[in-house]
Amino acid sequence: MANVLVFAEVRGGDLRKVALEAVTAGRALAELSGGGSVHALLAGDAGIAAKASSLAQYGADTVLVLEHAGFAQYNPEALAATVAQQLGTGTYGYALFSATAQGRDLSPRVAAKLGVGLAADLTGFTVEGSTVLGQHFNMNGKVIATLALSGSPALLSVRPAAFQPAEAPRALATTSITSAADPLSSRVKVVELKQGNTGKLDLNDAPVIVAGGRGLKAPENFKLCEDLADAFGNAAVGATRAVTDEGWRPHSDQIGQTGRNVSPNLYVAVGISGAIQHLAGMRTSKTIVAINKDKDAPIFKIADYGIVGDVFEIMPALTAAVKAAKAQG
Numbered sequence: 001m002a003n004v005l006v007f008a009e010v011r012g013g014d015l016r017k018v019a020l021e022a023v024t025a026g027r028a029l030a031e032l033s034g035g036g037s038v039h040a041l042l043a044g045d046a047g048i049a050a051k052a053s054s055l056a057q058y059g060a061d062t063v064l065v066l067e068h069a070g071f072a073q074y075n076p077e078a079l080a081a082t083v084a085q086q087l088g089t090g091t092y093g094y095a096l097f098s099a100t101a102q103g104r105d106l107s108p109r110v111a112a113k114l115g116v117g118l119a120a121d122l123t124g125f126t127v128e129g130s131t132v133l134g135q136h137f138n139m140n141g142k143v144i145a146t147l148a149l150s151g152s153p154a155l156l157s158v159r160p161a162a163f164q165p166a167e168a169p170r171a172l173a174t175t176s177i178t179s180a181a182d183p184l185s186s187r188v189k190v191v192e193l194k195q196g197n198t199g200k201l202d203l204n205d206a207p208v209i210v211a212g213g214r215g216l217k218a219p220e221n222f223k224l225c226e227d228l229a230d231a232f233g234n235a236a237v238g239a240t241r242a243v244t245d246e247g248w249r250p251h252s253d254q255i256g257q258t259g260r261n262v263s264p265n266l267y268v269a270v271g272i273s274g275a276i277q278h279l280a281g282m283r284t285s286k287t288i289v290a291i292n293k294d295k296d297a298p299i300f301k302i303a304d305y306g307i308v309g310d311v312f313e314i315m316p317a318l319t320a321a322v323k324a325a326k327a328q329g
């Protein structure tokens with residue numbers, strides 16, 4: 001039986017969806033290792049404690065609350081010191097992070113401080129004895145490697161959307177903790193946050209992604225993707241590298257090997273050929289719909305539903321159909 005420390009990611013004073021996913025994954029890990037407790041570390045500016053109840057709702061037995069103005073933005077040095085200090089108490093068998101930009105920065109810092117191993121960007125795991133066996137996509141997703149991680153504490157990060165948040169309500173129990181390092185004297189400071197994704201939802205938080213490729217021909221034609229995303233109402237717009245290299249969309253919208261990794265419930269690929277480097281970032285999506293005029297386009301090999309046709313004809317019809325379906329409830 002081992003307790004699990006989950007780092008609950010916050011942005012703009014609010015919990016991110018990945019925080020709930022991480023707590024769900026932490027619960028699974030605790031059950032698999034014999035029923036330990038899940039503690040979620042929640043750090044932010046004054047008032048962040050109000051978010052603790054959501055973490056309890058999704059299965060955190062205890063929420064460790066760290067409130068300080070120095071955590072209004074991501075504070076890598078002070079957070080790494082604090083997480084490492086918590087893990088150093090010997091209470092925990094595991095620590096779990098989200099494999100987001102923040103988690104990918106924080107988790108190796110903690111691993112280096114403690115001199116322990118980190119299995120990063122896992123899409124699933126099991127536990128055998130005291131060893132975690134994690135699934136990790138390699139070679140652009142062509143190979144699923146099994147990473148065996150032993151030692152304690154074992155550090156893991158999980159790919160966004162690999163675990164769907166599942167409610168597992170606990171009575172809210174919070175403990176205030178203090179930072180292990182002065183958060184105001186960190187050498188690394190976040191001085192500005194730029195809203196990269198041009199859509200309203202972040203790509204990692206969106207249950208639906210409408211992604212456009214070079215088949216859209218021109219930047220203004222991304223309106224077709226935006227209209228479909230608006231019709232869904234809970235969708236973000238992504239892009240291929242061909243598109244971001246052309247400057248049609250910002251790099252932060254890019255999905256793939258050198259862009260974002262996403263696993264939405266629904267991924268609509270619009271005029272995207274399906275190069276291996278693009279698939280690397282989206283092939284774990286639950287349902288993939290591809291629209292391409294070339295019936296032999298590689299994207300159709302991984303699509304659950306394929307529409308062979310011209311995006312300029314299909315997209316308005318699809319958007320109208322989604323609107324009509326929504327109107328019917």
Ligand SMILES: Cc1cc2nc3c(=O)[nH]c(=O)nc-3n(C[C@H](O)[C@H](O)[C@H](O)COP(=O)(O)OP(=O)(O)OC[C@H]3O[C@@H](n4cnc5c(N)ncnc54)[C@H](O)[C@@H]3O)c2cc1C
Nearest residue numbers: 213214215240241242256257258259271273277278293311
């Ligand atoms: C090291 C490296 C890293 C890379 N990283 C990434 C990455 O992170 N993400 C990424 O996406 N790519 C990445 N790439 C680039 C990748 O190899 C492809 O070049 C890119 O994904 C192609 O983008 P695309 O599908 O938009 O364009 P294309 O390959 O040009 O495909 C356009 C598609 O649109 C279809 N089409 C054209 N007109 C229409 C129409 N009217 N209606 C319907 N369909 C139409 C065509 O049939 C075609 O299949 C990387 C490449 C390298 C070498």
